Every structure is written in structure tokens, then in C-alpha cells.
Amino acid sequence: MELKQIEVFRAIARHGGFSRAARALGIGQPSLTRSIARLEASLGFALFLRGQGAARLTPEGAAFLREVDRAFIGLDRLRIAAEDIRNFGSGRLRVACLTALSSGLLPRTLRRFLREFPEATVSLQVRPSSTIYEWVATQRCDIGIAAPRTGFAAVEEEVLLALPGVLVVPRGHRLARLRRPAGPADLAGEDFLASALEDGARHATDDAFGAAGLVPRMRLETQYGATLCAMVAAGLGVAVVNPVVAEDHAVLPLVTKPFAPEVLFTSRLLRPRGSMRDRLAEAFATLLREEARETAGRLCPGRHPR
Known part of the structure; x- marks a missing residue:
């Protein structure tokens, strides 16, 4: 059994015929037919019903296709991993950050860091928190900044902001x-714009x-606080957002008010558990x-960040 034969088999099954698969793969149909014949000889059973017009799988062929698709899902994950590695490039410090902190806190940190380490190269990716946890767990990045997620034992984390x-x-x-903190009762009758369901602050x-x-009165929900601020500025409703995001969008025609009861927006600093402590990452x-x-200290005077 050869990988090329498996690819040919999968193409015929997906395209529903030998001639269409041959065109999609850019090979001659006789070559494709020989490839399937050799694969069937190797397997010991027929994959397609002969003389039935469009290529139809035998019961054994359908069962084999399910196993092939599972294997190709694994290959697709490897391709995605390779793309992630390529996107990070050859930077000496690989950082992944959630959107909420990528416009203010992160640029200020990078400015100080690159001033102190002018020889350093930073590869930066802005991604959803779940992706950042996966990248840190598999050591595809050195530093992650994300909203809390569970189920990642390979990640060492600490509260960065709450x-x-x-x-x-x-x-x-x-x-x-x-002139006082606004509460849920004050929002009765107001169109409310909410963060996405996977956001911990949404549940609070x-x-x-x-x-x-x-x-x-839910009118819209979205993944990003920056989008919520833009929607509020456009007059679509009101929203409870991370104060860091609100500060970053202070140029918009918005007014920020305290909200009670308290809804915490938490971000965490992530490192691969058990990895060697790199000088630049530290x-x-x-x-x-x-x-x-x-x-x-600026946004919440007198409140410890953690």
C-alpha cells in the first residue's frame, strides 16, 4: 500500500468518478485505474462496484474510506501545525496574545523590551485564547497572553490582570x-451588546x-471587545467591556461608567510547563x-492587579 494509491482512492470517492478524479489530480485515467487495481490487490477486497456508472463504493470500500478520512484529518492537523510554525518565522521570542491586550498593553511592553534588547527578534501572533493555550501547550510559542481556559495541564499560568x-x-x-455605578436595572429596556458565550466575563x-x-434585551453578541466598542459608538446599544479595551478606544464617541455587580475580565500569562527558562522570555x-x-493602577486605583 502506497500513499499515492490512498490519495487516488480518496479522490475517486470524493469526486464520484474515475474521470473526474483523474482531472482533479492531473493524471491520466488509465494510470488512476491501475493504481486502484494495485491497491485492491494489496488490500484483498474490491473498493468500487464495477459496471455501475458513477464510482460506487463497496461496503468494504466505504468502511476503508472512513479509516482513510481519519488518517487524513491527522495529516491536515500536521499541515496546520506546519503553517503555524511558518507564521511564527525564525524569531528568537515567540509571543501569542489575545486581541483585547494587543492594542495597548502589549505594544507598550514590546517598546520597553526592544529598547532593552535591541538584538532581539519577536514573532507575534494575535489569536483567540483557545488557540494560544494550544500553542503554549505544544511549545509553539514561548509566551502566551490569554483569557482563562481549562484542560491544559501542559501550560503553566499566572493571573496577569483581573x-x-x-x-x-x-x-x-x-x-x-x-453619578453612581450602573447596574442591570438601569439597563432595562436598553439594547444590550454582549461578548461571546465562550468568554468567562459573559457568564458573569x-x-x-x-x-x-x-x-x-440581547441585540448582538461578538467575540471581541473592540467590536463591541465600535458597535456602541455606532448607536447599536450598550455593553460591558474590559476596561483595557475601553481605554484603547477612548477616541470613539463613548462614555465609560462603572458597573455593579462586578464583572471580572481576567487575562493570564502562559508558559510551557517544564520548559527551559529562556533569558529573553523571562x-x-x-x-x-x-x-x-x-x-x-491607572484604571483601578488602589486595586492590586492580581
Whole structure:
């Protein structure tokens, strides 16, 4: 059995015929037919019903195709892994960060880091938190910054920031004049824009409304706080967002208000568990912690960032 024969078999099954598969693969149909004959001889059973027009799988052929597809899923994962490695390039420090911290905290940290280590090269990727955990667990990156996820024993993590969310409303909105923290009752009748269900802060927000016996008038949900800020600025509703994201989008026509009960937005610093401590990674982590403390002190005076 050869890999080329398996690829030919899968192509015929997927395209529904020998001639269509031959065109898709760019080979002659006689060569394709010989390849299938050799594969069937190797396996000891027929893969296709002969004389039935379009290529139809035998029961044995259908069972074999299921196993082939499972194997090709593994190959596809290897291709994705290779693409990830290629995207990171040959940088000496590989960093992956969630979107929420990629516009303010991360650039400030990188500016300090590259000033201190001018010889360093950084490969940076901005990805969803679940992807960042996977990359750190498989040592595809040296430093990860992500929202909490569970089930990654190969990841060593520490809380980087844990800040209470803020309510953002359009400039001129009635809640912009509120002189106390806004709560779920204040949002009754308002169009509410929410973070995605996989976000831990989304569950805390839902719990806050539930404790008040209210159901928000959900108009939109999205994965990114930056998108929520843009939607609020466009007058589509109000939202509870990470204060770091709200600060990064202060140029928009928005007003930020405290929100109670507290909805925490947490981000974590991730490292591969058991990996050797690289000098550049350690220095970057130290600067990142310092920048996080400064950010927390600015946004929440008197509150420890962790």
C-alpha cells in the first residue's frame, strides 16, 4: 500500500468518478485505474462496484474510506501545525496574545523590551485564547497572553490582570449622566451588546442580570471587545467591556461608567510547563508584569492587579 494509491482512492470517492478524479489530480485515467487495481490487490477486497456508472463504493470500500478520512484529518492537523510554525518565522521570542491586550498593553511592553534588547527578534501572533493555550501547550510559542481556559495541564499560568468591567454607552446617552455605578436595572429596556458565550466575563454578566431577576434585551453578541466598542459608538446599544479595551478606544464617541455587580475580565500569562527558562522570555514576562501593574493602577486605583 502506497500513499499515492490512498490519495487516488480518496479522490475517486470524493469526486464520484474515475474521470473526474483523474482531472482533479492531473493524471491520466488509465494510470488512476491501475493504481486502484494495485491497491485492491494489496488490500484483498474490491473498493468500487464495477459496471455501475458513477464510482460506487463497496461496503468494504466505504468502511476503508472512513479509516482513510481519519488518517487524513491527522495529516491536515500536521499541515496546520506546519503553517503555524511558518507564521511564527525564525524569531528568537515567540509571543501569542489575545486581541483585547494587543492594542495597548502589549505594544507598550514590546517598546520597553526592544529598547532593552535591541538584538532581539519577536514573532507575534494575535489569536483567540483557545488557540494560544494550544500553542503554549505544544511549545509553539514561548509566551502566551490569554483569557482563562481549562484542560491544559501542559501550560503553566499566572493571573496577569483581573479588572472589573465597565459599561460603555454612546456619548449623550441618558446613562452617561449617571453619578453612581450602573447596574442591570438601569439597563432595562436598553439594547444590550454582549461578548461571546465562550468568554468567562459573559457568564458573569448573565449571572448579574439573573440575580436582579432581569433578562437583557440581547441585540448582538461578538467575540471581541473592540467590536463591541465600535458597535456602541455606532448607536447599536450598550455593553460591558474590559476596561483595557475601553481605554484603547477612548477616541470613539463613548462614555465609560462603572458597573455593579462586578464583572471580572481576567487575562493570564502562559508558559510551557517544564520548559527551559529562556533569558529573553523571562525578561519579556517581567516587563509584561510591570506594565500590567501600571495598567491596573491607572484604571483601578488602589486595586492590586492580581
